[in-house]
Amino acid sequence: MHGLINRSIQCFLRDTYGAEAWTQIAQLSGTDEAGFEAMLLYDDAATGAVLDAAAKHLEKPHDMLLEDLGTYLVSNPQIEAVRRLLRFGGASFVDFLHSLDELHDRARLAVPDLDMPALEMRDHGGGAWSIAVTHPHPGFGHVMVGVLRAMADDYGALVLLDHQGRVDKAEIIRVELLEASFAEGRDFHLGLRAS
Amino acid sequence: MTVHITPKITLSLPSLAALMPMGLVVGPTGHIVQIGPTLAKLRPERDLLGQRFLELFELKRPRHVVNMGHLKAAAGAPLSLRFRDNPRSELKGLAVALEGEGGLLVNLSFGIAAVEAVGTYQLSSSDFPATDLTVEMLYLVEANAAVHAVSQDLLSRLDSAKVAAQEQAFTDTLTGLRNRRAMDMVLGRYARRRDSFALMHLDLDHFKAVNDTLGHAAGDHVLQEVAKILVEETRAEDTVVRLGGDEFLMIFHNLTRPDQLTRIAERLLERLEAPIMFGTDPCAISGSIGITTSDTYTDIDADKMLHDVDMALYASKHAGRAQHTFVGEPATSEGHDTVH
Numbered sequence: 001m002h003g004l005i006n007r008s009i010q011c012f013l014r015d016t017y018g019a020e021a022w023t024q025i026a027q028l029s030g031t032d033e034a035g036f037e038a039m040l041l042y043d044d045a046a047t048g049a050v051l052d053a054a055a056k057h058l059e060k061p062h063d064m065l066l067e068d069l070g071t072y073l074v075s076n077p078q079i080e081a082v083r084r085l086l087r088f089g090g091a092s093f094v095d096f097l098h099s100l101d102e103l104h105d106r107a108r109l110a111v112p113d114l115d116m117p118a119l120e121m122r123d124h125g126g127g128a129w130s131i132a133v134t135h136p137h138p139g140f141g142h143v144m145v146g147v148l149r150a151m152a153d154d155y156g157a158l159v160l161l162d163h164q165g166r167v168d169k170a171e172i173i174r175v176e177l178l179e180a181s182f183a184e185g186r187d188f189h190l191g192l193r194a195s
Numbered sequence: 196m197t198v199h200i201t202p203k204i205t206l207s208l209p210s211l212a213a214l215m216p217m218g219l220v221v222g223p224t225g226h227i228v229q230i231g232p233t234l235a236k237l238r239p240e241r242d243l244l245g246q247r248f249l250e251l252f253e254l255k256r257p258r259h260v261v262n263m264g265h266l267k268a269a270a271g272a273p274l275s276l277r278f279r280d281n282p283r284s285e286l287k288g289l290a291v292a293l294e295g296e297g298g299l300l301v302n303l304s305f306g307i308a309a310v311e312a313v314g315t316y317q318l319s320s321s322d323f324p325a326t327d328l329t330v331e332m333l334y335l336v337e338a339n340a341a342v343h344a345v346s347q348d349l350l351s352r353l354d355s356a357k358v359a360a361q362e363q364a365f366t367d368t369l370t371g372l373r374n375r376r377a378m379d380m381v382l383g384r385y386a387r388r389r390d391s392f393a394l395m396h397l398d399l400d401h402f403k404a405v406n407d408t409l410g411h412a413a414g415d416h417v418l419q420e421v422a423k424i425l426v427e428e429t430r431a432e433d434t435v436v437r438l439g440g441d442e443f444l445m446i447f448h449n450l451t452r453p454d455q456l457t458r459i460a461e462r463l464l465e466r467l468e469a470p471i472m473f474g475t476d477p478c479a480i481s482g483s484i485g486i487t488t489s490d491t492y493t494d495i496d497a498d499k500m501l502h503d504v505d506m507a508l509y510a511s512k513h514a515g516r517a518q519h520t521f522v523g524e525p526a527t528s529e530g531h532d533t534v535h
Contacts, residue, residue, distance in 0.1 A: 004345070038345045081341035088334040091320050110338030190333050191314025 001047040001137075002114050006036035009047065011079070012072045013054055021057065029053035041113065044137065051139075063142045063163070070146020074154065085110075086151055087188045093157035093180060097121060097129055119144070120170070127177040132170035141171025148175065156185030203294070215302045216324060221248045221290075223297040225263035233322040234303060237284070248301070252276040252286070267292060270299060282315050284308060305329065310336050367437040369415060370422035378436040381446055382497040389495070391451050393488040395460060396504040397425070399441035399467070400481040400516065413473040417480060420471045428463050444504075451488035453521060460484045460519035468517055483511040484519035491522055 014022040026033045029049040036042060055062050074083045085106075089099030100119045107116040117135035124130065131148075133141040145161050152159040160176040208229060211218065216233035230243050243251065254260040256275035274288035287306040290299045305312040309329045312318065323329045365377035373381075385392050399421065406414035418441065425435045425443060434446040450456070464484065470477035485507030487500055503522045511518035 037349055039342075039349055081337070081344075085334065085338055085341070088320070088330060088337070106334065106338075109335060110342055188319075189314070190318055190320065190330065191310070 001042055001044050002111070003036050003038045003040040003042060004111065004114060006042050006047055006050070007038040008073060008079075009050055009054075009069060010035040012069045012076075013050075015076065015078070016068065016072060017058060025050060025053045025057050028057055047137075062139065066139050066142035067146040067149075070143040070148075071150045072146070073143075074147055074150035083150075083154060084188070086147070087154065088190075093152055093155035093159070094177065096151060096155065097131075097175065100131060117141075117144070129175045129177075130164075131173045131175065132167075133173065134170045138166060138171060141166075141173055144171075145173055148173070153183075154186050154188075156181055156183040158182035214324060216322060217304060218300065218302040219243075219248075220293070221263070221266070221299040221301060223263065225249060225266070227251070228298070233318070236318070236322065237278075237316050238280075251279060253279050266290065266299060267297070274301075276303075284312055284315065309333065370419055370437050372422050372425070372435050372437045372443070374436065375438060377434065378438075378444060378446070379497075381434045382500075385446075385448070385489070386495040386497055391449055391489045393447040393451050393456055393486060394500055394504045395445040395447065395456065396485040396501075396508045397443040397445070397463070397482050398484075398508055398512065400483060400512070402441040402480055405473075405478045405480060409473055409476055409478065413476065413478060416473050417471050417478050421467065421480075424463065424466050428459060428466070444501075451490045453488075456486050456488070456521075457519070460486060464517040464519065481517050483508055483517070485509070485511055485522065486519060487522035 010022065013025055022035075023033055025031075026035065029046075029052065031046060031050055031053075036046075051062060051065065054060075055065055058065070073079065074086065086096065089096040089103075098121060101121050104116050104118050107114050115135075117133045117140040120132040120134070122130045122132070131144065133144050141163055145163050148159070148161055152161075157177060158179040160174075160178060162174040164172040164174055166172070206214075211229070212231050216231040218229075218231040219227050219234060220229035222228040225247050227243055227246050227248055235243060248266065249261065249263075254269075254274065254276045257265075257269050257272060260266055260269060270290045270292045274290060275285070276288055277283050277285045284305070285308045286303045288301055288303045290301045292298075293300055304327075309332060313329075313333060320330045365373055365380070367374045384390075399417075402414065402417065405417055418437070421441075421443070422435070422437065425445060429435055429445055429447070432448045433450075434448075436444040436446070438444050447456070447459075464482055467480060467482045470479045472478070485504045487504040487507060489495055489500075491503075492500065507520040507522045511520040514520065
């Protein structure tokens with residue numbers, strides 16, 4: 001697994017549950033306490049070990065932990081870059097949903113060896129979509145639910161999200177848009193230094 | 196035989212605006228008669244309609260375009276222009292002739308300056324048509340910056356680790372002086388750059404007696420105190436090396452004058468002869484010194500110099516207590532021996 005993913009998990013655990021929790025999870029999983037380097041590649045087993053240890057130590061189901069990770073990735077101000085890069089997907093939440101088809105390729109343009117899940121949108125009409133999340137390692141679907149929830153907040157949209165399990169190799173997420181502008185979204189300017 | 200007929204198209208102004216939000220139409224007199232919404236947004240406080248194109252923009256390429264005739268002649272060629280008033284944003288453009296009255300349709304873009312322009316003018320993705328790659332470019336610039344920041348963070352941590360490891364690799368752990376590896380590096384560098392330098396080889400006398408009578412802790416203490424003296428008596432640009440045991444080597448950078456080196460050697464030996472206290476026990480030691488300078492050689496060979504300076508050191512030792520000897524000079528106790 002790419003170090004960016006492992007490092008994200010590490011930062012999420014440390015920022016959310018504290019340095020002490022991370023230390024214990026690292027020990028429990030046999031990971032160096034210093035953790036992961038963002039630009040290096042790691043054995044997939046290391047990622048699984050950390051997630052298993054975190055679920056055990058925090059007494060939380062895997063799915064919930066992964067969903068919280070997704071929310072953290074978008075809403076943590078320390079990693080504003082992720083939210084901004086996702087907001088480039090479009091001016092509205094619906095535009096953003098449709099941009100998810102490209103997310104895999106977009107991510108690869110930035111980090112060529114980053115193995116992001118492939119996302120496939122299907123528009124069911126009437127404000128309902130389904131997203132198929134495909135990756136050799138199941139679980140990314142739950143992360144995406146967290147990402148979508150945080151992005152809906154970011155756009156000020158009110159949505160219902162439901163992880164509907166796996167069909168073949170894909171995890172299916174159902175998205176229902178209840179109200180496109182339910183609340184005031186967060187500001188987004190194309191220019192980084194825009195005031 | 197086939198006849199190609201170029202179809203004429205008619206485009207409504209809203210369609211034109213949607214296709215080219217940074218486009219404008221210049222009438223036959225050189226005045227702007229239509230303007231795209233994004234372009235208009237760049238000068239919100241001015242009405243650009245009715246202004247003369249060439250009064251609004253300065254053409255950098257092609258040069259010497261001062262009237263509508265010149266501008267028409269530039270149709271089809273790449274244009275490079277900028278606003279005459281502030282902010283003087285740079286633009287790229289392409290003009291094509293319109294049929295009929297002789298006007299021009301000009302489409303503009305920020306080109307690579309888009310990154311700055313979106314900030315300057317507070318543009319959003321809706322200001323660019325879906326076919327325009329500006330937003331994708333901005334995305335890439337930002338993704339690149341984010342990845343770069345992560346890499347930079349890793350690099351700076353690796354660099355600190357490297358500096359620490361090097362420092363450790365070049366340091367004698369007991370005294371904090373440089374070690375042989377550091378010596379090789381410094382000598383190699385000076386030889387390559389043909390810098391002039393002097394070597395001073397110091398061997399302690401009576402050190403073994405301290406070790407034997409007061410123990411290794413006393414010996415270590417003496418070595419640390421000697422190291423302090425050597426550092427104090429040399430300059431920051433000089434290198435003080437512990438070669439091992441009670442042997443030291445000083446490398447003086449750009450210092451080869453025998454009179455100066457003599458003064459340094461005498462001062463060192465004088466300080467070494469003062470007893471070093473280990474608790475309440477005085478440790479009496481002394482030293483012998485051999486000196487050589489790069490001026491003595493036509494070709495700098497570090498191994499040869501180290502061998503010679505070693506021989507000079509032993510000549511000093513044979514000559515008696517607290518002596519120093521230059522390479523190439525007869526080893527006698529007269530001449531340099533001022534300390535008794």
